[in-house]
Amino acid sequence: MSTSPSSSVRPQRWVVQVCQHRSCQRGGAVAVLEAFRQYQSPHIVVVESDCMGQCSSGPTVKVMPGHTWYCRLTAEDVASIVEQHLGRGEWVRDRLHPRFHPPETFPSPPSVDSP
Numbered sequence: 001m002s003t004s005p006s007s008s009v010r011p012q013r014w015v016v017q018v019c020q021h022r023s024c025q026r027g028g029a030v031a032v033l034e035a036f037r038q039y040q041s042p043h044i045v046v047v048e049s050d051c052m053g054q055c056s057s058g059p060t061v062k063v064m065p066g067h068t069w070y071c072r073l074t075a076e077d078v079a080s081i082v083e084q085h086l087g088r089g090e091w092v093r094d095r096l097h098p099r100f101h102p103p104e105t106f107p108s109p110p111s112v113d114s115p
Helices: 022-026 029-037 075-088
Strands: 014-019 044-049 061-064 068-070
Touching: 014 029, 022 029, 029 044, 029 075, 061 075, 068 075
Parallel strands: 014 044
Antiparallel strands: 014 061, 061 068
């Protein structure tokens, strides 16, 4: 379900953008945002985003550094993203957005030092 990071370097701060456009909100984005906010800390910054252009795949979340996109999230998915991705640097593959991370081309996750 996940992959190992290509670098053992961890960022000092993760930024989690949660789309709050009306189509994502209809899919439960408010609950996803609130679930991520429970983990907010000096190392995890959670921000609302306006439309991220992925309306048919919402709720959509983008994690930086690394420009990792997750789609069709529920509040129940948040704990595994925080634990695996933000905690261990491993993607939660079954929640990756296929437009940005096609399953047939899963590379190692980008180094957190990548722009």
